[in-house]
Amino acid sequence: MDYFDRQPTDKLLHLYCQLLLLRLFEERVYHVFLQGELPGTLHQYQGQEAVAVGVCDHLSHTDWITSTHRPHGHAIAKGVSSRAAMAELYGKATGCCGGKGGSMHLGDPAVGMLPAIAIVGGGNSVVIGLGLAFKLRKTQQAAVCFFGDGATNEGAFHESLNFAAVQNLPIVFVCENNLYGASTAYHKVSRVTDVAERAKAYGVPGVIVDGMDVLAVHQSAAEALAQARAGNGPILLECKTYRFIGHSRSDARGYRSKEEEAEWKARDPINTLGGRLLGSSRATEAQLGAIEASVVAELDDAVEFSRNSPDTTPEMALEDAYA
Amino acid sequence: MDYFDRQPTDKLLHLYCQLLLLRLFEERVYHVFLQGELPGTLHQYQGQEAVAVGVCDHLSHTDWITSTHRPHGHAIAKGVSSRAAMAELYGKATGCCGGKGGSMHLGDPAVGMLPAIAIVGGGNSVVIGLGLAFKLRKTQQAAVCFFGDGATNEGAFHESLNFAAVQNLPIVFVCENNLYGASTAYHKVSRVTDVAERAKAYGVPGVIVDGMDVLAVHQSAAEALAQARAGNGPILLECKTYRFIGHSRSDARGYRSKEEEAEWKARDPINTLGGRLLGSSRATEAQLGAIEASVVAELDDAVEFSRNSPDTTPEMALEDAYA
Amino acid sequence: MPEQQAAERKLTIAEALREGIAEEMRRDPNVFLIGEDVGIPGGFGGAFGVYLGLPEEFGAERIIDTPISEKAIAGAAIGAALMGMRPIADMQYSDFLFECMDELVNQAAKMRYMSGGKLKVPMVMRAPVGATNRGAQHGQCPESFFIHVPGLKVVCVSDAYHAKGLIKSAVRDDNPVLVFEHKLLYGSKGRAMAGGIELTTHVPREEYLVPIGKAVVKRPGSSVTVVATHISLYRALAAAQELAAEGIECEVIDPLSLVPLDTETLWASVRKTGRLVIVHEDTLTGGWGAEVAARAADECLFSLEAPIKRVAAHDVPLPVAPIMEQTVVPSVARIKATIKGICQ
Amino acid sequence: MPEQQAAERKLTIAEALREGIAEEMRRDPNVFLIGEDVGIPGGFGGAFGVYLGLPEEFGAERIIDTPISEKAIAGAAIGAALMGMRPIADMQYSDFLFECMDELVNQAAKMRYMSGGKLKVPMVMRAPVGATNRGAQHGQCPESFFIHVPGLKVVCVSDAYHAKGLIKSAVRDDNPVLVFEHKLLYGSKGRAMAGGIELTTHVPREEYLVPIGKAVVKRPGSSVTVVATHISLYRALAAAQELAAEGIECEVIDPLSLVPLDTETLWASVRKTGRLVIVHEDTLTGGWGAEVAARAADECLFSLEAPIKRVAAHDVPLPVAPIMEQTVVPSVARIKATIKGICQ
Ligand SMILES: Cc1ncc(C[n+]2csc(CCOP(=O)(O)OP(=O)(O)O)c2C)c(N)n1
Ligand SMILES: Cc1ncc(C[n+]2csc(CCOP(=O)(O)OP(=O)(O)O)c2C)c(N)n1
Ligand SMILES: [Mg+2]
């Protein structure tokens, strides 16, 4: 009886709902961005949903995550409300960062997510402090650091993983290897194909996971977090995944082939889980349709909320530099 | 017939002479330092001579090395004259850096050595540029980066080795693992015992060498340099060694045991080679004594030269910030 | 008239930089480009498209794509420069310079001095600056950190003509030169985002250099000296335009380089106008405007008829929301009000 | 008299810092120390012995020895502070701060702002400064880089009494505070190297705090205001002593903190004396003296009767040879000559 079969149906439906929420959130964001309603730029998450959902399902609000320039999925999966997240993208005062953070710094301490750090590798530096605090306080909290394949070539990746290892910190390092850092293929910037291979340099377990399968991620994350909370130190999970969209909103993706994109899109994590739910008769088309309808309604509300939210004021800009 | 037997006698005597020169240079430096003749502080090389001598014997002046806060041995082994090196320690205008560099920045472009970089890991960053220049110019030059076990925890170690690997640069990374970074034992700051283990993370060969045996270093360095010059990219040589003295001139060494020190001193690279030379009748006591006498004379001269050299001038201090 | 039109050759800063870099790469085989996403086929040609077309001409050997490793990028540039190459290193955003601060401050700037003058480090580091609603980590103007590093030169480009002449001079300079460019001025984003600034200038076909260390007077005036760079320069010019109507004649100067700083041109103006205002998008405290003001307060204090004013980004990180971002960075209105404040 | 002698309790800066840190660690379990070689048994107690004895009292859990990984040290401190701990991070030499510049500038200083004020980063970073014949990479005074980072506070300690009161305030501050200390003033190296400066001051047994942002007048005077920190403060006081004999009365002020800067105390003095000289061992161009001068030239220009002068390290890296090093850093003679130059 495999991991899927062992999951209660409501858990499976919850994961499906989360995957869909992340996907449709991004599609809605892109839509309003194209209508010129959002400032700045976007780095979106379509295709990688299984990673954020599979990992964050094991985290409570007292567990903390760090994120990257591509944080929308992490934020929603960790529990930032779609209203607070959407309003932040709109640059409204009601956003989770009061309009100061925006797309690249999405986060909310209330749910255990630091403002996303848009410096590649930046989250790797800071996350060790979260783990250290949990260790010193002897709590059962864990920290999760999300980062990309590109970040593994930053000095921060190295110093951080080594520090976490020698200090036995309760941290799970989740590398989302989507094959590219911006336009650069990972194989051009690393002689080793698997990021997990690098964990050995620190005496840390490195686990390769199918990042397109939310249940595979869910299972590996459960084990990794259990180890971390047990005081055995950090673990590196390498989730093989793919971003279905461009690096940022202005990316023609000329550096990768349409065939490659098609192959990966065939492994869409939402379709995969949806298919298994239907195939195993754990859910009906009607149920999945109802979930989608509820997600769409939530996003309609989030956009409405954001549009109607008060703008920030010039005065606000001068607050919060110092406590 | 082992590597020792295969070496011509004059080569073996040359290596012996070099080992002795590095050792007696440091002893003389310490002596005049205690007499208050040298400014600043000292990080000395006694015990590690086999590494610098074994590696640099394969390098010409068109090959370049980078060094660390502990550069005296590297400088002498690379061919900086004892006069120019000693005068630099005296802070004299005749020093190899005109009195501007001092102990921690010893070096001389004329013999292919950058001013030593006293930022731990700093040489690792810069050396890749040397290798890149050699590659772009398609010369047969090689670069050698000397660094300590402590440096392997710096981000620079990681970014540099990975960059050198993906660019196939002609660089040999020589880690002198002397068990301690200042007062900190390597096993306290790394879960892996061998630095060589870390090379795998970059798809780079990692070789462990007996850093107390100049011939072992000599042999491994020959192979590594051949590989590098052949365009196969970087290699990491981990030389297991030990500093017989304190980290810097004011170090009571309370963090390590007298037993440990005794064990390593029993493996003194100079005694080892001297013993084999005598045991194999490749040299007589008299010959070795003559070598020592010549080294002592060279150092007497270097000190005399330095004492009698002109001081720097205030004007000089304001020169050389810009070209 | 038509003849002049014909002679005119309008380029954006991005095009001018590309042309200048290409010319130097053709001229000197030691020049090469290195950075993230600079030459990937089907890629971006650098974060702002400045390098588009160069890989086709110069190949992957001289347009080197790197891992996301700023320390390695800087280290590779420094080391290659020490060996006599002339690297042009690329930072996608100047905010990332902090990731290779040790290499820039402790190595690039000091290597020559530590060697007793035996070595030189002829490298260029290009770094885009400027607030564009991307928040605290993608909009800084950190040029002031680098004026505080003896051994480095610091250049700020604000139009295509000077961009081309300066990048060529920077490549030929025997010292590490940081070249800061404002994202809104590249021309790639179009005039709208740049607030209607004309983003192209005439760039002659003939080869030319612009010396590093010489300022240019962009608008002559007798009432007040206004020193500004990058987009702040254009906002200062807009303010000057409006103030002229009110009888205040601003002499607007673009220093072009902050180190070395052309105090000769600056002080000549201040001695004439008796008033000095410095405008930059870098934050106020410890910004380069402080250095200009401090030197004026030493070297031409008695020519001053009014307090020296600095109009800079307020001392906060950059917020994303446009309303707040516009509050933080110097606006035409703020520049105008400040100038009026000392010209009554 | 003997009673007073008895009451006197002379400590060095190193001892005062140790006492202040120990008191805060006893008071608040959230306070911990982190750095390289800070707690190793049989080790150094930090690069300058400041922590000797603390591991015995607080144990390895709260005195954390790290790998040589400055980014990790800073990252660990920032992250822990975000979780409500109060880390004291240690840089062996301030020259190494450039290795964690991204963490300090882009993370520690901005995290609160990016979160819309929901988070705070109550951390301390200690960093020794000062030229001691160790060359370009072990003698810098980089405090000026950090006054340019909104979100950070910058403290400079120059005597035991203020060192203890300031380190305690820094630990209790809810913002990232960088504390810069001069190596020659710790007292560990003895008076000779410090040029005969008395390195101990009275430190009361009773608990006390010194507020961050309040300057102290070290010597009252009417002729000229001299603002100086660290060892330059003592050199300024020595110059003042000598100048008094010539009828020039210097008012010497120790700002104690550069951010926030106590302009109230400074300008009150400048308005009285009409003259301002700033002295620091950090290099001249872009140094914090420029900020003080710039603000004076704005806020009290018309009180100035003479050009504002800065006496700073010359704009070169630090050389090792004592003759050259002494030329580069501000000497009593250079300070004296500069002051005389504007007091005729
Ligand atoms: C220190 C730093 N260098 C460069 C960048 C510019 N940049 C933003 S995202 C990115 C690619 C990151 O790739 P990866 O880590 O794989 O994450 P992904 O975008 O694939 O999610 C780059 C180079 C940055 N933000 N920070
Ligand atoms: C970036 C940086 N951090 C810290 C130091 C202080 N420091 C100087 S030497 C040293 C220990 C270096 O250990 P290792 O690399 O093993 O070299 P070794 O001294 O053993 O030769 C330290 C921590 C430094 N010089 N640079
Ligand atoms: Mg990626």
Ligand SMILES: [Mg+2]
């Ligand atoms: Mg060591």
